[in-house]
Structure formats: structure tokens, C-alpha cells
Amino acid sequence: xxxxxxxxxxxxxxxxxxxxxxxxxxxxxxxxxxxxxxxxxxxxxxxxxxxxxxxxxxxxxxxxxxxxxxxxxxxxxxxxxxxxxxxxxxxxxxxxxxxxxxxxxxxxxxxxxxxxxxxxxxxxxxxxxxxxxxxxxxxxxxxxxxxxxxxxxxxxxxxxxxxxxxxxxxxxxxxxxxxxxxxxxxxxxxxxxxxxxxxxxxxxxxxxxxxxxxxxxxxxxxxxxxxxxxxxxxxxxxxxxxxxxxxxxxxxxxxxxxxxxxxxxxxxxxxxxxxxxxxxxxxxxxxxxxxxxxxxxxxxxxxxxxxxxxxxxxxx
Amino acid sequence: xxxxxxxxxxxxxxxxxxxxxxxxxxxxxxxxxxxxxxxxxxxxxxxxxxxxxxxxxxxxxxxxxxxxxxxxxxxxxxxxxxxxxxxxxxxxxxxxxxxxxxxxxxxxxxxxxxxxxxxxxxxxxxxxxxxxxxxxxxxxxxxxxxxxxxxxx
Numbered sequence: 144x145x146x147x148x149x150x151x152x153x154x155x156x157x158x159x160x161x162x163x164x165x166x167x168x169x170x171x172x173x174x175x176x177x178x179x180x181x182x183x184x185x186x187x188x189x190x191x192x193x194x195x196x197x198x199x200x201x202x203x204x205x206x207x208x209x210x211x212x213x214x215x216x217x218x219x220x221x222x223x224x225x226x227x228x229x230x231x232x233x234x235x236x237x238x239x240x241x242x243x244x245x246x247x248x249x250x251x252x253x254x255x256x257x258x259x260x261x262x263x264x265x266x267x268x269x270x271x272x273x274x275x276x277x278x279x280x281x282x283x284x285x286x287x288x289x290x291x292x293x294x295x296x297x298x299x300x301x302x303x304x305x306x307x308x309x310x311x312x313x314x315x316x317x318x319x320x321x322x323x324x325x326x327x328x329x330x331x332x333x334x335x336x337x338x339x340x341x342x343x344x345x346x347x348x349x350x351x352x353x354x355x356x357x358x359x360x361x362x363x364x365x366x367x368x369x370x371x372x373x374x375x376x377x378x379x380x381x382x383x384x385x386x387x388x389x390x391x392x393x394x395x396x397x398x399x400x401x402x403x404x405x406x407x408x409x410x411x412x413x414x415x416x417x418x419x420x421x422x423x424x425x426x427x428x429x430x431x432x433x434x435x436x437x438x439x440x441x442x443x444x445x446x447x448x449x450x451x452x453x454x455x456x457x458x459x
Numbered sequence: 460x461x462x463x464x465x466x467x468x469x470x471x472x473x474x475x476x477x478x479x480x481x482x483x484x485x486x487x488x489x490x491x492x493x494x495x496x497x498x499x500x501x502x503x504x505x506x507x508x509x510x511x512x513x514x515x516x517x518x519x520x521x522x523x524x525x526x527x528x529x530x531x532x533x534x535x536x537x538x539x540x541x542x543x544x545x546x547x548x549x550x551x552x553x554x555x556x557x558x559x560x561x562x563x564x565x566x567x568x569x570x571x572x573x574x575x576x577x578x579x580x581x582x583x584x585x586x587x588x589x590x591x592x593x594x595x596x597x598x599x600x601x602x603x604x605x606x607x608x609x610x611x612x
Binding site: 408 | 494499500502503504505506508509514516550594597598600601602603604605608610
């Protein structure tokens with residue numbers, strides 16, 4: 144038998160060794176190859192699933208897509224989201240083929256996140272923050288998709304939204320997108336640190352902090368001149384405080400570690416624990432993040448230009 | 460003249476009394492609210508202090524037991540601060556506290572269990588357990604505030 148060159152993969156090496164031997168060797172080889180390929184694939188899927196679960200938490204999907212107050216199943220939707228345009232009910236995003244997104248192709252999912260377009264070609268209302276998710280990296284979207292496939296399915300039927308007449312026609316969303324939305328990708332700023340850029344990605348593409356903390360115009364578009372400077376009650380649901388580092392109206396008196404504590408535990412600098420929407424967002428999302436990611440978010444938030452804008456109490 | 464004076468005196472005292480009563484009821488509510496808030500601040504103060512120590516932000520490890528005892532004591536007296544059903548006033552306490560008394564009691568039990576657990580863990584010197592129990596204290600605060608405390612206006 145000839146020597147086996149080193150570069151040959153072990154399956155082939157084994158095959159070469161096997162040739163000419165008894166037939167059980169072939170069977171053993173088949174079993175070996177099948178198992179090693181399967182093991183590798185399983186490990187890869189497991190890795191993606193884990194990453195996807197993390198993306199889900201970092202992106203704040205759970206708070207809206209789980210109706211926790213009414214004992215709703217994980218990601219089965221049905222949670223009421225009050226806006227000035229009416230009440231939206233989050234959809235079921237489990238993989239049930241009839242009621243969830245089980246019949247979608249991965250491409251449908253990417254298109255929804257990136258362009259705000261449903262599989263039937265209609266556009267979503269920006270209450271679904273594709274306006275932020277559009278910046279999410281493709282590999283993160285894919286991991287999220289793989290993870291969602293592993294979540295227990297729910298056959299909960301979607302609840303119809305209760306909206307003002309003028310936002311009811313689906314075409315309105317399309318027009319809104321033409322005016323106020325541009326698909327995009329996240330581009331790191333080369334002049335900033337790696338930590339800042341990681342924080343920027345987490346805040347802008349995943350956690351979508353600005354969707355609540357930036358006030359909206361009467362058309363429901365974010366008013367970027369007041370980015371992160373807080374939205375009064377009614378602008379978008381229950382309102383959200385100014386999170387720019389302004390000492391009077393924002394979080395300028397907070398230390399970085401106080402901000403990290405708040406994002407991970409929900410504890411305010413005075414030892415109080417807020418119980419509003421942010422508590423849900425922390426418990427169902429941010430609390431799962433690694434300390435270094437929370438630190439990156441704090442880095443980005445603390446470096447925002449301070450804006451004096453009294454939108455709400457300091458707690459929210 | 461004497462009768463008139465008497466009548467006037469009675470009328471004045473009646474008015475004073477009624478004003479006084481109205482005022483007293485209001486003052487009672489406001490005092491109860493202030494006391495409740497003082498106890499809440501004590502809970503928050505001990506929780507915040509314990510977190511700062513446990514996270515190593517301040518070096519006062521020896522003070523941890525005092526905070527744990529304080530927290531446990533405050534959790535025990537917490538329900539008494541809601542005995543008076545206050546209406547209106549400068550408070551964010553929701554009416555549901557008294558409407559859903561059973562639900563509220565459950566939340567009170569949660570913080571009492573968490574605080575007692577934290578104290579036990581600190582006394583045993585088990586850092587990991589103490590950290591976890593302190594987390595449960597925070598969870599219990601949040602859980603109750605979410606249901607029974609009004610958002611800031």
C-alpha cells in the first residue's frame with residue numbers, strides 16, 4: 144500500500160487504508176463519515192442558534208413580540224403597542240406555518256428586517272423598527288433566523304390592529320417609506336474607537352433605542368435634530384426620557400457604571416428600580432447582554448452630544 | 460348679647476373644627492405618603508449601597524451586613540406603610556394596591572423573601588449567593604413597581 148500524503152483529509156485517508164480490506168471496513172467508514180459530517184453541521188447550527196438568541200435579546204424583539212402581561216407564549220405576539228396612530232398588536236413570530244412565520248423563506252425574513260417589506264409585497268408600519276434593523280449585519284439576521292426556527296411554535300392567531308382610518312390602508316406605509324426611510328447598512332466610523340463602534344452598532348442596528356428616545360414628527364418620522372433627547376408622552380406611546388448626557392434634562396449626572404448597572408439590572412443611581420416599559424426591555428433583552436456589550440452601549444450613549452430637552456422625568 | 464356671643468363662639472368653633480377636620484384628614488394622608496416614601500428611600504438606599512459594595516465600586520465590604528439587615532427590616536415594615544389607603548396627593552401609588560390586595564400581598568412577600576435570602580447569604584459569607592439574592596431583591600422591586608406604581612408624569 145502506498146503512503147498517504149498528509150494533505151488528504153482523514154476520511155479519504157481512512158478510505159485509502161480501507162481499500163482492499165474486508166467489507167465491514169466500508170460500512171464502518173460510511174458510519175464514521177456520516178457522523179463526523181453530522182456532528183460538524185450540528186455544531187455549526189448550535190453556534191448560529193446561540194448567536195441568534197443573543198441577537199434576539201440585543202435587538203429587543205421579546206418585549207414587543209411576547210404578551211407577557213397576559214401570560215402569552217414566548218414570541219407568539221399579541222402584545223398591544225399604543226401609538227398616536229392607534230393600537231398595534233405584535234404578530235406571532237414563531238415558526239407555526241399558518242399563524243407564524245414558519246412558511247417564510249429566509250429571504251423573506253431578511254427583506255422584512257432590511258426593507259420593511261412583508262412576503263406579500265406590502266410594507267410594514269414603522270412601529271416594527273426595520274428602520275433600525277435595516278443596519279443589521281446579514282450574518283446576525285441569519286443567526287436570528289436559525290434561532291427563531293428552534294423556538295416552540297404557537298398557533299396563536301394574529302390580532303388585527305386598531306388604527307386611525309388614515310393609516311389603515313397598507314399603501315400609507317409604502318408612501319411613508321418613500322418619504323422617510325432608506326435601507327442601509329451599518330458603517331463603522333473610522334475616527335472612533337472599536338468600543339464606540341460596537342456600541343453604535345448595538346444601539347442603532349439592534350437595540351433601536353432611538354425609536355422611543357428620539358421624538359417623532361407629526362408624520363411619525365424620527366426628529367433627528369433631537370436624537371435621543373427624549374419623547375413626550377403621546378409622541379410614541381408612553382414617552383421616553385432624554386438619554387443624552389445633558390446634566391439638567393438628560394443623564395449627564397450619571398456615571399458610566401451607573402448606566403451599565405441600569406441597563407443590566409434596572410437600578411437607577413438612587414437605588415430605585417423603574418417599572419415602566421424600560422424595565423421590560425431590560426428584563427427581556429438588555430439583561431442578557433455581555434458586560435462588554437453593555438459597556439459599549441454606555442460608551443456610545445455617554446459620547447452623544449448633550450441636548451437640553453425636557454421631554455419627560457429623568458426616570459421614564 | 461351673651462347668647463349672641465355664645466352662638467358666635469359655637470359657630471366659630473364649629474367652623475374651626477370642620478376646617479380642622481378636613482385639614483387633618485388631608486394632613487394625615489400627606490404624612491402617610493411622606494412616611495411611605497421615606498421607607499421606600501431607605502429600601503432604595505440600602506439596595507443601592509449593597510450593589511455598590513458587591514460590584515466593588517466602593518471598598519466598604521464590612522458594611523454589607525448593615526445594608527442586608529436594613530433591607531430585611533425595611534421589607535418587614537413595608538406593608539404597614541400601605542395600611543392607610545391614601546387617595547390622591549403627591550404619590551404614585553396606584554389604586555390597584557388596595558383593589559387587588561392579594562396581588563399586592565404577593566409582591567410584598569416577594570421582596571420579603573428576597574431580602575431575607577440576601578441577609579442569610581451575607582451572613583453565611585457566600586458571595587455568589589449574595590449577589591444572586593441581591594439581584595432577586597431588585598427583581599422584586601421592579602415587578603411591584605411595574606404593576607402598582609404610576610409612571611412619572
